[in-house]
Amino acid sequence: xxxxxxxxxxxxxxxxxxxxxxxxxxxxxxxxxxxxxxxxxxxxxxxxxxxxxxxxxxxxxxxxxxxxxxxxxxxxxxxxxxxxxxxxxxxxxxxxxxxxxxxxxxxxxxxxxxxxxxxxxxxxxxxxxxxxxxxxxxxxxxxxxxxxxxxxxxxxxxxxxxxxxxxxxxxxxxxxxxxxxxxxxxxxxxxxxxxxxxxxxxxxxxxxxxxxxxxxxxxxxxxxxxxxxxxxxxxxxxxxxxxxxxxxxxxxxxxxxxxxxxxxxxxxx
Amino acid sequence: xxxxxxxxxxxxxxxxxxxxxxxxxxxxxxxxxxxxxxxxxxxxxxxxxxxxxxxxxxxxxxxxxxxxxxxxxxxxxxxxxxxxxxxxxxxxxxxxxxxxxxxxxxxxxxxxxxxxxxxxxxxxxxxxxxxxxxxxxxxxxxxxxxxxxxxxxxxxxxxxxxxxxxxxxxxxxxxxxxxxxxxxxxxxxxxxxxxxxxxxxxxxxxxxxxxxxxxxxxxxxxxxxxxxxxxxxxxxxxxxxxxxxxxxxxxxxxxxxxxxxxxxxxxxxxxxxxxxxxxxxxxxxxxxxxxxxxxxxxxxxxxxx
Numbered sequence: 001x002x003x004x005x006x007x008x009x010x011x012x013x014x015x016x017x018x019x020x021x022x023x024x025x026x027x028x029x030x031x032x033x034x035x036x037x038x039x040x041x042x043x044x045x046x047x048x049x050x051x052x053x054x055x056x057x058x059x060x061x062x063x064x065x066x067x068x069x070x071x072x073x074x075x076x077x078x079x080x081x082x083x084x085x086x087x088x089x090x091x092x093x094x095x096x097x098x099x100x101x102x103x104x105x106x107x108x109x110x111x112x113x114x115x116x117x118x119x120x121x122x123x124x125x126x127x128x129x130x131x132x133x134x135x136x137x138x139x140x141x142x143x144x145x146x147x148x149x150x151x152x153x154x155x156x157x158x159x160x161x162x163x164x165x166x167x168x169x170x171x172x173x174x175x176x177x178x179x180x181x182x183x184x185x186x187x188x189x190x191x192x193x194x195x196x197x198x199x200x201x202x203x204x205x206x207x208x209x210x211x212x213x214x215x216x217x218x219x220x221x222x223x224x225x226x227x228x229x230x231x232x233x234x235x236x237x238x239x240x241x242x243x244x245x246x247x248x249x250x251x252x253x254x255x256x257x258x259x260x261x262x263x264x265x266x267x268x269x
Numbered sequence: 270x271x272x273x274x275x276x277x278x279x280x281x282x283x284x285x286x287x288x289x290x291x292x293x294x295x296x297x298x299x300x301x302x303x304x305x306x307x308x309x310x311x312x313x314x315x316x317x318x319x320x321x322x323x324x325x326x327x328x329x330x331x332x333x334x335x336x337x338x339x340x341x342x343x344x345x346x347x348x349x350x351x352x353x354x355x356x357x358x359x360x361x362x363x364x365x366x367x368x369x370x371x372x373x374x375x376x377x378x379x380x381x382x383x384x385x386x387x388x389x390x391x392x393x394x395x396x397x398x399x400x401x402x403x404x405x406x407x408x409x410x411x412x413x414x415x416x417x418x419x420x421x422x423x424x425x426x427x428x429x430x431x432x433x434x435x436x437x438x439x440x441x442x443x444x445x446x447x448x449x450x451x452x453x454x455x456x457x458x459x460x461x462x463x464x465x466x467x468x469x470x471x472x473x474x475x476x477x478x479x480x481x482x483x484x485x486x487x488x489x490x491x492x493x494x495x496x497x498x499x500x501x502x503x504x505x506x507x508x509x510x511x512x513x514x515x516x517x518x519x520x521x522x523x524x525x526x527x528x529x530x531x532x533x534x535x536x537x538x539x540x541x542x543x544x545x546x547x548x549x550x551x552x553x554x555x556x557x558x559x560x561x562x563x564x565x566x567x568x569x570x571x572x573x574x
Contacts, residue, residue, distance in 0.1 A: 073466060103468035113459035116482055125477065126467035175463070182467060 006259040008041075008241040014233075016046045023085075024049040024186050024216035025070065025105075030082035030092075032065050032074065039065050039078065040240045047186075047233075052208060052217040054227035054248065057237030058268065063220045064110075066237070067188050070218065071105040072098045086186075103130065106179035110191040112171035114163035114178070119155055122163045122174055123181045130182070141181050148214070149177035150207045169200020173207060180215065187211065189219040193226065205230050224264055228252045236260045309555065316552030319545040325349045330549065336513040336529075338546035349546045351526070353515045355553065357430060358525040360516060361505060362498040364434035365441055366491055373445035373494075374480075374487065380446075381453040382475060399443040408507035411436035416508055425520030428510030433525070436504050441494035448493055452486020453479065488568050496561040500554065502527035526550045 016023060025047040032040035040062040047053050055063040069080045072091070075098060084092045091101050103126075114122050123142045132138060142159065146152040151173040155166070163174055172192055179187060189208075193201040201223075208217060208230050221227050227234055228248055235245040236259070244251060244260040255261040262268045319325045325338075325347045333350030335342070342348050376396075380389050415435045420427030456479050464474040480487070502525075510522025511532060524532075530550050537544040 071466065073462065099468050099470050101468075102466060107466035109459060109462065109466070111459060113457070113463040115460055115463065115478055126464075126469055129469055129473050129477065178463075178467065 008239060011243050012256040013245045022049040026085040028083040032069055033079045043242050045235055045245055047216060047218055049216050050212055051232040052212050052230050053233040054231035055220045055235050055237060056227050061237035062240040063237040064190055067190055067220050070188055071102050071107055103182050104184050105186045106182055106184035107188045108175050108179050108192045111195050112168055112175055114171050114174050116164055118160050119163050120159040123178050127181050145177040145181040148180055149173045151177055169196045169203055172196060172204055186216045191220050194222055312552050312555050315548035319549045323347050323542040323545055334515040338543045347542050353513055354524050354526045354529050357516055357523045358499055360430045361433040361437055361525060362495050365437035365498045366494050368438040369442045369445050369494060370491055373442055373449050376446050377449035377453055380450050396443045396446050404504040407436055407440055408504035411504060411508040423520055428522045429520045430516055430523055431519040432508040433505045436508055437498045437501060441498050444497050445490045445494040448490030449487050452483040456482045485568050489565050492561050492564050496558055499557055502531045506531055526554050
């Protein structure tokens with residue numbers, strides 16, 4: 001099947017009514033360029049608060065590029081045009097203090113990337129830099145973050161030992177704990193389970209279901225079962241375009257576009 | 270008989286090649302081992318002779334300051350107080366590394382974190398150039414620039430530990446810098462993205478994450494710099510003043526183990542007490558480089574958290 005045959009401008013993007021639902025983040029005409037390479041075209045998506053939105057699509061579809069643009073991790077790597085609205089502010093503007101902004105829009109990466117510090121220090125690092133020095137308060141944050149990331153029971157007796165001694169799945173949940181220790185509004189997750197075994201994946205997914213009570217989550221995933229299991233909304237990316245955005249149920253059962261249909265049913269590429 | 274069966278049971282060109290390769294690399298390894306071992310044995314036997322044949326006292330060697338091996342003290346033992354040279358060697362080494370480390374770490378951070386590719390390549394070439402300059406050239410510049418500078422700005426004759434340390438500072442800078450660059454490059458890139466994604470600034474990331482992760486490597490770089498400074502003879506000899514006296518400060522003429530060795534080895538006869546005493550100094554140098562090596566190994570093992 002020829003992947004180039006789909007009409008990339010024939011799209012079906014769901015629009016929310018802002019009077020009914022509260023949006024955590026909205027992008028408007030987002031474009032990303034790596035040098036001369038136009039990697040992502042015209043993304044206008046709304047992300048509802050306290051929901052999990054999955055971004056799916058083949059490798060090179062631009063979903064990670066899009067995600068990394070949302071908290072300006074592409075600064076210095078790619079040129080990002082367009083608007084990203086967060087609390088009625090365009091955070092893609094040069095006037096934004098990216099360091100402050102990233103405290104509210106956290107990120108978890110594909111590969112677990114704990115620092116070579118102890119478990120406790122991994123969590124307290126950014127919190128301390130943010131000005132909280134009180135030991136009791138720090139201990140509370142460590143405990144509550146680890147509990148929310150469903151890791152507390154496994155590591156509560158070894159908080160002082162190296163984070164690198166944990167298993168891959170535990171490391172990833174530690175990275176989630178580290179991100180939520182900053183009490184962000186939004187968590188961006190870039191294929192957080194793709195480097196993990198099925199059991200660890202399941203744990204991370206359970207963690208995400210818990211987390212959405214408090215956070216808005218946007219997750220990039222290759223794994224369609226994962227998208228259908230955990231997400232409320234799904235956006236399908238193809239060759240740098242968002243082809244379809246809808247409730248996850250609709251994307252997987254009644255996709256409107258042929259490209260989406262082929263992708264979710266495995267007839268793609 | 271089955272030809273395949275026959276072939277897989279007999280030797281071929283490949284098995285012979287394999288054997289030749291193994292023999293070659295094993296014998297190269299053995300040769301090196303032998304050379305290192307014989308250097309150690311040779312220096313040790315000569316160096317120990319001062320104490321066994323010439324009956325100098327080991328305690329005097331390390332703790333007294335009279336260095337005139339051909340003369341005898343009141344107790345009838347040769348005067349081999351090497352403390353001035355030991356102090357001189359450690360003095361120039363520590364000072365040089367103390368001066369060099371901040372510059373080396375700063376340069377290395379610039380090269381790995383800030384500079385463009387062109388800037389990095391340029392600095393890389395400069396660093397490599399500094400390594401390639403012969404030490405006599407450094408000594409000559411030291412003699413003509415550093416010594417007058419120290420004389421006019423700090424006082425004294427200009428010869429002394431401070432001048433030696435300044436010259437060594439330039440000489441160890443490239444070593445420490447390039448090894449620090451290596452250790453910073455070895456810090457996984459995802460540490461940086463992890464830290465930035467938590468809202469840390471570039472500076473917080475460098476200071477708290479990258480430097481911390483690279484610390485064992487940086488310590489190793491410093492020790493290699495110390496080993497280089499400790500062993501450098503010619504350039505130091507040209508600016509330190511070469512008085513085998515206990516240094517009274519950073520500005521008085523003094524000497525190092527290496528400078529006394531290079532000055533004296535041509536003026537003594539093999540087998541005499543004067544010659545043996547110099548070998549004892551060489552033994553101290555050799556043992557110190559062993560210590561530096563062990564330190565590097567130890568840090569390498571300790572450093573992994």
